[in-house]
Amino acid sequence: MGVISALGAILALMVPCPLRSGLLAGLLGSYLVLLAVGALVPRLNFYLHAACRGPSAQPWVALTFDDGPDPAITPLLLELLRREGVPATFFYIGEAAQRYPALVTEAAADGHLIANHSNHHGYAWAFASERQLLAEFEAANRVLSSILGHSPRFVRTPVGISRPGLDKVLHHLRLRNIAWDVRGLEGFHRDPERISAHIADRARNGSIILLHELYYGVARFDPQQVLRTTQLTIDRLRARGFSLVHLDQLLGQAEAQSWVGNWDSPSGIEALMAEEGRGEVASATSRASRA
Numbered sequence: 001m002g003v004i005s006a007l008g009a010i011l012a013l014m015v016p017c018p019l020r021s022g023l024l025a026g027l028l029g030s031y032l033v034l035l036a037v038g039a040l041v042p043r044l045n046f047y048l049h050a051a052c053r054g055p056s057a058q059p060w061v062a063l064t065f066d067d068g069p070d071p072a073i074t075p076l077l078l079e080l081l082r083r084e085g086v087p088a089t090f091f092y093i094g095e096a097a098q099r100y101p102a103l104v105t106e107a108a109a110d111g112h113l114i115a116n117h118s119n120h121h122g123y124a125w126a127f128a129s130e131r132q133l134l135a136e137f138e139a140a141n142r143v144l145s146s147i148l149g150h151s152p153r154f155v156r157t158p159v160g161i162s163r164p165g166l167d168k169v170l171h172h173l174r175l176r177n178i179a180w181d182v183r184g185l186e187g188f189h190r191d192p193e194r195i196s197a198h199i200a201d202r203a204r205n206g207s208i209i210l211l212h213e214l215y216y217g218v219a220r221f222d223p224q225q226v227l228r229t230t231q232l233t234i235d236r237l238r239a240r241g242f243s244l245v246h247l248d249q250l251l252g253q254a255e256a257q258s259w260v261g262n263w264d265s266p267s268g269i270e271a272l273m274a275e276e277g278r279g280e281v282a283s284a285t286s287r288a289s290r291a
């Protein structure tokens with residue numbers, strides 16, 4: 001980003017006028033593409049850090065499921081994971097959790113980690129004010145906390161998108177941002193054999209594997225497809241010698257603790273706005289512009 005700004009300044013000062021406008025337009029285009037790619041590819045860590053995988057010292061991988069809970073899928077999936085003795089992390093949507101709190105309770109009682117996947121799984125927050133951005137993720141935190149009795153520790157944004165100011169909001173909510181390095185792309189591949197083979201081929205030590213219970217608001221899958229995909233994925237990963245572990249175990253104790261801040265201030269929009277006013281929290285926008 002800084003390089004593009006510097007090039008723009010040099011062009012404005014040194015290049016003859018007719019050539020200058022074309023080159024400046026090209027630079028502006030590159031700048032906008034860079035901003036968009038940074039928002040859509042979490043592993044670039046453009047606006048905030050995203051954990052895509054854990055350390056590679058152990059043959060560990062972690063299964064994560066997005067977009068639940070859902071009464072047609074979740075109970076069957078929990079039964080399968082219970083039978084296989086596999087821990088998972090469920091990135092739940094706040095409004096779905098509010099509709100089906102018993103499913104959240106059941107997943108947590110089985111020892112799975114419950115994490116925040118926004119309140120509505122919409123995308124308006126990506127363009128909204130910082131206040132609305134905070135409200136989207138805080139609402140899901142509030143729903144999950146009221147069911148679980150404690151706040152979630154992990155968050156994954158819908159399709160992993162990011163934006164300026166997101167790191168400040170997630171830091172404020174004490175949520176660690178989790179992406180993935182292997183995903184099933186179930187909506188495209190559909191065939192459980194193909195999905196599980198794709199995952200097993202790409203998995204490495206420390207992989208965070210993204211699967212879905214459904215595509216919330218977009219597509220529902222046959223529950224048997226989800227179950228077959230999960231079963232084959234577990235079987236193939238185990239056949240390759242991987243152990244399926246909890247996400248926090250995968251990330252390691254040191255890293256898991258690093259996102260626990262020292263602040264004791266109450267959460268809430270007012271507290272964040274007060275911090276903003278005092279300038280105590282570095283702006284993600286300014287960090288992104290320095291990157």
Ligand SMILES: [Zn+2]
Nearest residue numbers: 066067158159
């Ligand atoms: Zn999602």
